[in-house]
Amino acid sequence: MKHVIEGSHAISEAVKLARVDVVSGYPITPQTHIIEAISEYCANGEMKAKFIPVESEHSAMAAVVGAASTGVRTFTATSSHGLALMHEMLHWAAGARLPIVLGEVNRALGPGWNIWMDQSDSLAQRDTGWIQLYCENGQEAMDTTLFAFRLAELVNLPVMVVIDAFFVSHTFEPVAIPEQEHVDDFLPPYEPRIALDPDNPFALFQMAPPNVYMEMRQSIHRAMEHTLDIYHEVENEFDAVFHRRYGMIEEINCENADIILVTTGSATSTARQVQMDMEKQGERFGILKIKTFRPFPGKAICNALQKAKKVAVLDRNFSFGSGGIFAQEVKGALQVLSQGPVVFNYIAGLGGRDITPDIISEVYLKTRDRDLPPCGSEWLGTSPRDEN
Amino acid sequence: MQTLNISDVDFAEPGNMSCPGCGASIAMNLALKALGQDTILVIPACCWAIIAGPYPMSSLKVPILHTAFPSAAVTASGVRAGLDMKGDTKTTVVAWAGDGGSFDIGIQSLSGAAERNDDIIFVCYDNEAYMNTGVQRSSSTPYGSRTTTTPGQGWKKTRKKNMIEIMAAHGVSYAATANIAYPEDLIRKFKKARELKGGTRFIHVYATCTTGWGAPSEYAVKIARLATRCNLFPLYEVEDGITYTLNEKGDTPVDAYLNLQGRFKHLSLEDKAGIQNQVDKDFAVLKNKLSVC
Amino acid sequence: MESQAMIKDKPTFQGLTNNVSLYISKSHASSRINKTGSWRFARPVYENKTAPCSASCPAGNYIPKVVMHLSKENIHGAFRALIQENPFPATCGRVCFHTCESACNRGSQDQAVAFRCLERYIGDMAITENFPLDAKSLAAGNAGNIKVAILGAGPAGLSAAFFLTRLGFSCEIFESTDKAGGVMQWGIPSHRLPKSVLDHEIQRIVNMGIKIHYNHSLDAEFMTTAHHSFGAMFISPGLSVPLTMGIEGESHIHQGLQLLMDIQTKDMPLKQGRVAVIGGGNTAIDVARSLKRLGADPVIVYRRRKQDMPAFAQEIVDTEKEGIEIIELKSPVAVQKIDKGFILNLVSMAPVTEKGNDGRTRVMPVDNTPETMIFSEIYSGIGATLHDSWKADADAPESAIKLDHVDFHLKDIPFLYGGDCVNDVQSVTHAIASGKEAAIALSAYVDSGIDSVKKTVDICRLGAGKALSMEIYLQGERRLNSDHVVTDTEINLDYFTSTPRIEPGHIPLKTSVTSFKEVEKTFTREAAMAEALRCYQCGFCNECENCRIFCPEISITRQNGKKMIDLDYCKGCGVCSVECPRNAITMEEEK
Ligand SMILES: Cc1ncc(C[n+]2csc(CCOP(=O)(O)OP(=O)(O)O)c2C)c(N)n1
Ligand code: SF4
Ligand code: SF4
Ligand SMILES: [Mg+2]
DSSP, X not given: OEEEEEHHHHHHHHHHHTTOSEEEEOOOTTTHHHHHHHHHHHHHTSSOOEEEEOSSHHHHHHHHHHHHTTTOOEEEEEEHHHHHHHHHHHHHHHHTTOOOEEEEEEOOOSSSOOOSOOSHHHHTTGGGSOEEEEOSSHHHHHXXXXXXXXXXXXXXXXXXXXXXXXXXXXXXXXXXXXOHHHHHHHSOOOOOSOOOOTTSOOEESOOOOHHHHHHHHHHHXXXXXXXXXXXHHHHHHHHHHHSOOOOSEEEXXXXXXXXXXXXXXXXXXXXXXXXXXXXXXXXXXXXXXXXXXXXXXXXXXXXXXXXXXXXXXXXXXXXXXXXXXXXXXXXXXXTTOTTOXXXXXXEOOGGGOOOOHHHHHHXXXXXXXXXXXXXXXEEOSOOOOOOO | OOOOOOOOOOSBOSOOOOOXXXXXXXXXXXXXHHHOSSEEEEEOSSHHHHHTOSTTEESBSSOEEEOOGGGHHHHHHHHHHHHHHHTOOSOEEEEEEESIIIIITTHHHHHHHHHXXXXXXXXXXXXXXXXXXXXXXXXXXXXXXXXXXXXGGGOOOSOOOOHHHHHHHTTOSEEEEEETTOHHHHHHHHHHHHHXXXXXXXXXXXXXXXXXXXXXXXXXXXXXXXXXXXTSSOOEEEETTTEEEEOOOOOOOHHHHHTTOGGGTTOOHXXXXXXXXXXXXXXXXXXXXXXXX | OOOGGGOOOXXXXXXXXXXXXXXXXXXXXXXXXXXXXXXOSEEEEEOOXXXXXXXXXXXXXXXXXXXXXXXXXXXXXXXXXXXXXXXXXXXXXHHOOOHHHHHOGGGGTSOOOOHHHHHHHHHHHHHXXXXXXXXXXXXXXXXXXXXXXXXXXXXXXXXXXXXXXXXTOEEEEEOSSSSSOTHHHHTSXXXXXXXXXXXXXXXXXXXXXXXXXXXXXXXXXXXXXXXHHOSEEEEOOOOOEEOOOOOBTGGGSEEHHHHHHHHHHSOOOOOOSEEEEEOSSHHHHHHHHHHHHTTOEEEEEOSSOGGGOOSOHHHHHHHHHTTOEEEOSEEEEEEEEETTEEEEEEEEEEEEEEEOTTSSEEEEESOSOOEEEEESXXXXXXXXXXXXHHHHHHSOOXXXXXXXXXXXXXXXXXXXXXXXXXXXXXXXHHHHHXXXXXXXXXXXXXXXXXXXHHHHHHHTBSTXXXXXXXXXXXXXXXXXXXXXXXXXXXXXXXXXXXXXXOOOOBOOHHHHTTSOSOSBOOOOHHHHHHHHHHOOOTTOOOOOOHHHHHOTTOOEEEETTEEEEOTTTOOOOXXXXXXSTTOOEEEEEOO
């Protein structure tokens, strides 16, 4: 049955359905609704979980690290500065190989306080060892959250379910909320490979000297690769129960496209509209939506893009002194091709600015009309303001 | 002399990585005698993160969860929550942090856990500086002390933070100081803390670091004992933030304590007199709070 | 609370999970793989040392061990440790002048431990509880049943019999009187040593299978014949002949020793009036206090200062408490009989700076005009000397070995002289030392010949002093102790708070001065335990376990009841050695 709920609550609902045991939470706009709803479920008994209202995001992650170490299912959510404050513990959770699921609402970082959409926060955490799954809308947020627990527990890696500030988090959409029994069919009880137990004592996450540290890091890497290998199968399981799937990437008309726009998150929805219009006008325009950023499905992306002439990566983030982060990654993936498409990089929609259909069109046209990209990335929709 | 009656059942093992004469090791050995097998320890960055053993070894017979430096208390809260969800009520969750991990970087998480009254025991083993990183000052470093970040004439001119009062002010059911030189008292306090399930209990254990304090290793216990005898580290308990009980009364001048340690050797007679003065005042303040004497 | 983690009956997707790499930092070994012993620069070694009290006790009592048992309320154990070295605990616990207490390290913290009284407590308990001299308490040597004749059943002779019997000799004692005990029997009044106590302790020795021939004359004839029937002789005749002063009218002076003997053996004479007792030693004191009890008003007249009196300090104090005046620095020069008594002429003396040969402060007459005092009787209490008949025998041949408490003369058989006739200090405890030394010397001689005697005695010394240990001779654990005598600075005073010495106290003065009831009381059990707890037990591991408790490395464990230091892990921090309250652990540098 479909309910009209906001994206944040889609995640909260999924957490409830996933029968999570321990949730920690600390408020930050635009994430707050997620944990508010969960704390309410816990308070009214809808959810049999322990909700820990911690005093910081660093602690939010530490709390679930502690809980997950006892072998229970855990969740927390944050955004922006909260994620930044969590940074140390993000490393800890991944290095500890704990299947924690984190709801992350993409938001810009200050100063210049800004509570609006921007991917810089989550992308800054790309090297922490977390799986990152970006969602386009409320339904995907719901489904991805359920999926995330399954995936995390299979590969012993934490998973970040990422949604856009406001565009997804605060937008009410019809979302199919699955039945508990279906969720239970998809998501079996967690059988931890790691759990603290006084009857079987060991030290966990102790100092790792140079003779083993590297292998342990490599093990995280292997688990990431393993994730790429089994992702499809897990989606099959999901599909079998819920009749939906998203793929690590989604190709929209990529087969026939000369130009493929690479998008993530809710901007994809806008792009879908523009693409349809363009296609009607005879443009050979395709879209590649990247859902799974970590592990980065480079091979699949390469396959999807290799026939195109040009690729336009739309980045709602920026790595200062370099460029859009998705663009960097896509370029890297295409390196294996001897004659791959030319990659254009556009920066748009930072700090909550809208990515309008006009911007998408502009991206398309600018890419179509030029043979080669300019050096570096192009910032779209900015005015030459430089007040100070 | 009355002999000490201390169990010879140990939950710690030899071969750990502590310096010779490590007070923190003694603290752990004794504490575990009281806590017993059904204990999960959470240890943040600190000397004990090393003492407990680098991979693949562990120097303790109870489970240890290592966590990041600022997070001992809340990681323990998380462990507690996990155990609660598993229906495990017998296990005691103990956060075991250094003074840095309690007074400084760990205070936020500790205060949070205490305010939520999470069902954990938080132990600060206090060696009065960041020892693991090579003797830098912490907010537990006492007035007059030299450390590598308060060197030479820049010796520490500010006082040690009064951590137990901070914890007592949280109204936790049990806050106590303990000292490795008073093993029976220490064990009694850990047992008491273990029994008082259901909320946050805080134990502040004085644990000599002869390496960092510039003292011969064999004086580890002697110096700790003097800290209490000189009233620099009074042994007392606070229940519910209200009921104060003093366990030991000291009457020794602070010189006896200061003079054994290199970290104080630059102090002039006036400096020492000043310390004595402060100690006397502090002790008078404490005595005013006593409900049971 | 039902939790997700507890629901176990749902299907799982096994195929997906099998081969995920999961190499995390999770321990799977004990830190025992890390042999931290290799870090060590110095190693702790359990090394019991010599307590100053033991070293200064002529009988070599193993005081720390005795007190250790006592403090653990193991009185039988305490007795066993005591009787190892001393057959007369209840007696010594009353009459010994307790050099142990002067040497006690605790003296520099507050007051010495009242060991003499503890010894008495243990000795008395042994009597009331009738503790046996069981095999456990007395390790036995094997001297092939050689027969030893012991001349004199005083403390030296009885002790010699006790120790020799333990070493496998068979002893017969020849005693000239009709009672055993010597000076303990007839010289020490019962207000200090009740006869029942003494008799019990003597009987305990006799019960070991020792034959005593009473009323046996020990004349020259006996001496010449006896040695044909014995393999060795131990001769301890005691000092039975009172010393004389060589003053005018000395015949008017009664012998104090005779009075003491009479009190024991005859009806008690009643005395009255002011009576002078000349002397400053224990005999003078005993005589004066006995006179008091017989109804007289005794005065002690001494030629030196009060602080020079050889009598035990406590005895002097007690004497004065009983109202007996001590007149110091007066030396008798003549006695005259008058109607109602005797005039004692005294010259005043004054100390001079130069010391006498014996190291004591000398006194010289101030002026020669004597003053006179009138007494109803005058007693001499200045001591006694050896009977002439023994003098020739006791004179050493060239081959004689002079030990501290024994002269060892090897004639056709060994003749060993001991007791007062040999000792510098004439006391019961020194007599015990003679008995022990004789036993060790004789046993060494029998085992390994004359050359081994001195060496063997040396091995048995406590802290290289004069006191000997039978336990060491018998290869007991005490032999492992180092000779180092523990000093007060080596005690960890952190463990000993200042607490005043506890003493058992005295019966009321009124009762004591009117009867021969024992003056000093004995400890109650509680008081004995409390006083025992004051003892540092210097240099003696009393299993307090501090070392184990404080070892940061858990390297001290107990295996089969014995503490062990696991050198695989001990880092050599030295905490154990400092926290040992009593210096029973020594740090030795690693080579
Ligand atoms: C976030 C963070 N900052 C700094 C450190 C480095 N560090 C590790 S241990 C330590 C000092 C610990 O001091 P304390 O808590 O007093 O324990 P001790 O080592 O003295 O036993 C520091 C500064 C760290 N691990 N993490
Ligand atoms: S500390 Fe105690 S147990 Fe250890 S050696 Fe010293 S006396 Fe013996
Ligand atoms: S306390 Fe332990 S580690 Fe230190 S020297 Fe003694 S036995 Fe060795
Ligand atoms: Mg510290």
